[in-house]
Amino acid sequence: SRPSMGRALEYFYTASEQCVPGGPHFSYSYYIGVAGIVSSVAMLCATFLYTHTLSGMRYRRVFIVTTLLRCLAGCSDFWIVKRWNVAMGISDSVAYLLGEAIFEPVVGMLGYIPAVALISKIVSPGMESSVYAFMAGTYNFGSLTASLGGELIYETAGVVTSGEQQCDFSGLATLVMICHVALPTVFTLGFVWLIPDALQTESLLKEEKEGDGIAKFE
Numbered sequence: 001s002r003p004s005m006g007r008a009l010e011y012f013y014t015a016s017e018q019c020v021p022g023g024p025h026f027s028y029s030y031y032i033g034v035a036g037i038v039s040s041v042a043m044l045c046a047t048f049l050y051t052h053t054l055s056g057m058r059y060r061r062v063f064i065v066t067t068l069l070r071c072l073a074g075c076s077d078f079w080i081v082k083r084w085n086v087a088m089g090i091s092d093s094v095a096y097l098l099g100e101a102i103f104e105p106v107v108g109m110l111g112y113i114p115a116v117a118l119i120s121k122i123v124s125p126g127m128e129s130s131v132y133a134f135m136a137g138t139y140n141f142g143s144l145t146a147s148l149g150g151e152l153i154y155e156t157a158g159v160v161t162s163g164e165q166q167c168d169f170s171g172l173a174t175l176v177m178i179c180h181v182a183l184p185t186v187f188t189l190g191f192v193w194l195i196p197d198a199l200q201t202e203s204l205l206k207e208e209k210e211g212d213g214i215a216k217f218e
Contacts, residue, residue: 001183001184001186001187001188002146002179002180002183002184003146003149003150003153003179003183004146004147004149004150004179005077005150005153005154005172005175005176005179005180006147006150007147007150007151007154007161008150008151008154008159008161008169008172008175009077009081009172009176010031011161011162011167011169012024012081012161012169012172013026013031013096014026014027014028014031015161015162015167019162019166019167020167020169022083022086023092024080024092024093024096025092026092026093026096030093034097035096035097035100035101036101038097038101038102039100039101039102039105040105042101042102042103042105042106043105043106043108043109045106046105046106046107046109046110046113047109047113049106049110050109050110050113050114054066054110054114055200056199056200057199057200058197058198058199058200059114059118059195059196059197059198059199059200060192060193060195060196060197062114062200063111063114063115063188063192063195064189064192066107066110066111066114067111067184067185067188067189067192068185069107069110069111070107070108070111070184070185070188071181071184071185072103072107073099073103073104073107073108074104074176074177074180074181074184075177075181076095076098076099076100076103076104077099077100077176077180078173078176078177078180078181079095079099080092080095080096080099081169081172081173081176082173114200117200118195118196118204119131119135121203121204121205122204122205124205150179153175153179154171154172154175157171157175158170158171159171159172159175
């Protein structure tokens, strides 16, 4: 549900003045090194934030809240690509750290924690390793599909990141809004009713008195 514009954004953030006049022009040491360290610290802080803010909510409400927050987080790239941060007097480096390096990882972790907790609550005893392997495979497949799908989308839309042609990022902002904000929000909220409306402290399994005796989802 979230085709990735990551490759196109990477070119946009690190492109030269000739390619993107007036653009961010981040060095790779800043884009990968500084931002990566800040992002790791932000995700660590997110675990403490979740414990004190969202851990007492019901699963369904948590997913609604984190989905809306991810919608706002997806707007951070849109804000920079449109150069609105410059118009407001905020430098690209500060805007990128606040959005991509801090807010997005924090929101991603806030959504990851309840998802893992929910799955751990509904796994039948003895099936933990199989479910974890299935989750890892599904996640990797989804990430690859999102990456390849995103590249196909932005190339089809006419976004030119490098090569002999002049760079063209004119359609990137619209693609970010559609792929990083609209699609994941619509898909997630559209299926949130499948999430049990139970407290995170409640048990979601019941033991079958008859049959195979395997714990079933209640």
